Amino acid sequence: MSYDFLKIEKKWQDYWEENKTFECKNDYTKPKFYALVEFPYPSGQGLHIGHPRPYTALDIVARKRRMQGYNVLFPMGWDAFGLPTENYAIQNKIHPAKVTKDNVEHFKRQLKNIGLSFDWSREVNTTDPAYFKWTQWIFIQMFKKGLAYKKEMAVNWCTSCKVVLANEEVIGGECERCSGEVVRKVKSQWMLKITEYAERLINDLEEVDYADRIKASQINWIGRSTGAEVDFDTTIGYKLSVYTTRPDTLFGATYMVISPEHPLIDEYSDKLENADEIFKYREDAMKKSDFERTELNKGKTGVELKGINAINPVNNKEIPIYISDYVLMSYGTGAIMAVPAHDTRDYEFAKAFDLPIVEVVSGGDISEEAFIDCDTGIMVNSDFLNGLAVEQAKEKIIDWLKENKKGEPKVNYKLRDWVFSRQRYWGEPIPIVHCDKCGYVPLDEKDLPLELPDVDSYEPTDTGESPLATLESFINTTCPKCGGAAKRETDTMPQWAGSSWYFLRYTDPHNSEELASKEALKYWMQVDWYNGGMEHTTLHLLYSRFWHKFLYDIGVVEDKEPYARRTSHGFILGENGEKMSKSRGNVINPDDIIGEYGADTLRLYEMFIGDFEKTAPWSTASVKGCKRFLERVWGLQDILIDGETYREEIETSMHKTIKKVGEDVEVLKFNTAIAALMSLINDIYATKAINQAELRTFLLLLYPFAPHIAEEIYERSGFSGMADEQSWPEFDESKCTENTIEIAIQVNGRVRNRIVVAADIDKDNVIDLAKSDEKIAKEIAGKTVIKEIYVPGKLVNIVAK
């Protein structure tokens, strides 16, 4: 009987579906485990070979947890709003809902072919009105709390997608999705005040178990810095505030710079002697995209504000003010004090405009470059700060600023509010109307969901308006507050909206009264283990933490943080080590691999390919190794003998492997767990037999990794019940070590021989044995032994001179 994987896999997949094997119990008395993988965007291309890697990993965890007695929630759904679907719909003149439905079906079939143990009864879809009703509901709650607001602002506009992008979606001046050119455009946009949560988003990372690299990049992205806001008087009476992280260098501030958008320019244009020149500079700067403005190695440009000077508060010296595009309106106050001696950019600007450079921290050579080092410098040319170290000077100057009412300590963040509107069709409609009398008014909650209307054309418009804006019947409505005529918001939400809370919906997906019941949320949350891509660290992961914290604040959820543990997988690259893509011609289709080698082989290979957290190149040749292993597993049936306890010659191997596999799964070392199973099967074949007790344990260890073959052999061997209902095997620590061990004997750190000794031998005995060994005796003859080291179970080192 050969290993007919196609037949076996089909058989068990059908069985699991018919018997609803993986639907989790609504038994809230059992211990729970919530395993979560990021739900995919169901693109037209179908499943990518990268998808099964994280899915299989948590499938292994989920299956193991079920065997360990947990009530496991391992759900799956669809993050289905999005541009590719909309674009496909436009090109092919099919409704995006239909495209979505087809793609979902395709994805679902592919996922089922991998044998993942998802609870499909809890499937969610972000484009389902019954789902996005609650996305809209959350938005309205945010609006009511003042966290959603509309603002006229310069935004990132993708000229190709014809849509506004969040800062997070702009990569090196290009659109994250289509690589199209991104320019600045002033538009009125819905914004979410994520900045209000910046501090908590950093601080609460201490409460969760995320991989360090994930925490680090979130902290980096939020970009907290501490310093002071300092007020400078000007010769026209305007108070010019700046933010600085180096208030200690205040005596070195020899000029100031404001950003081109700074309100001072319009307010006091009549005082400017060179207003024309300044307005011209501003116009040029506004035309450029953020990327152009911040492009590397660009020389500093700017124009002096003639007719206005600033006054340095610490020494009352008059200093000039410049306008320059290296100062951004969106950070701090949009103005800076320039300390050229101790800031690289200011240094560069001062050199270009021949401005004075005054050293206030000694220790560098300011004739060569700005001196930045805060740790070693001593204050000079700074009156009452002279002689202090930088840190002391910071404290002292802040005290001085407070006393003299010239400034105060201040914390700043790089994080900006989240641009939340998109001018596209295929997204959640924003449930707000604009009434001339009442302003922006949210829909009544009983009128949710606000569904997408049917339109003839989903085409984006060059005017920057949503396709919905052309639909009079949709736009014109009545104000929920006053009943008067009002107009609907026509922008839709970004793709990140639906994924910001989907993990909550899984706990109670069919609830029509609430986003999920209190009991379900209380029982299932937090997510115990969430795995997803590194690329979502500063987008989805941060956004969903923000939403969850908001829901915590309004009493919907009980935990401050949604995810107790977050891990990240590496990408799978093409065989040539490059990113897989159609244009490179190195795409591997999971369906092909399953057809040729089977789902169990695919699962095993994706886990065996390398360190789970690192990228790994695909190798079809190596897939065969995993297939061979499963063939050998199948072959165990031919050498099966009777026996209800482990045979002596294999006992230690059995116990060691149970321990190793169990531990490795918990720390993402799936590759070495599989290696351990391979070693065990090699040991078993070396004995030319396997007994029933051994086979049963082996199958249970294999089951989470390769469930179809494990279940099949389990059944054929006549063991009771199903593999997935059995308890995870246990090991006996005392049986994990051999009775006798081989230890290495080193002389002066070099291995000279190996001897076999009893495992529990003591130091004196083993060293006597080592020294009496013929080779070792020869090595140390005529020398004085200085030191004798015994590392139990490993080696002896004799140091001799």
Added chain:
RNA sequence: GCCGCUGUGGUGGAAUAGGCAGACACAAGGGACUUAAAAUCCCUCGGUCGAAUAGACCGUACCGGUUCAAGUCCGGUCAGCGGCACCA
């Protein structure tokens, strides 16, 4: 520039908390079986010297240090990957 990560055989990768480097695989070579091929099984497989499965030396990007002992710790250098980037 800043933050994070990585550097080990022909390849993917192992190596608890400093203790025998190269587990487990892939590829390659040799052999068995076969009319033949595939599959399977057995053997070899870091380098140099060597007839050797005797033995010795070298070897975890590079230079140095700590230690009885370093892939692992410390200091420095180089290379690559990812992220951020005129953030004051």
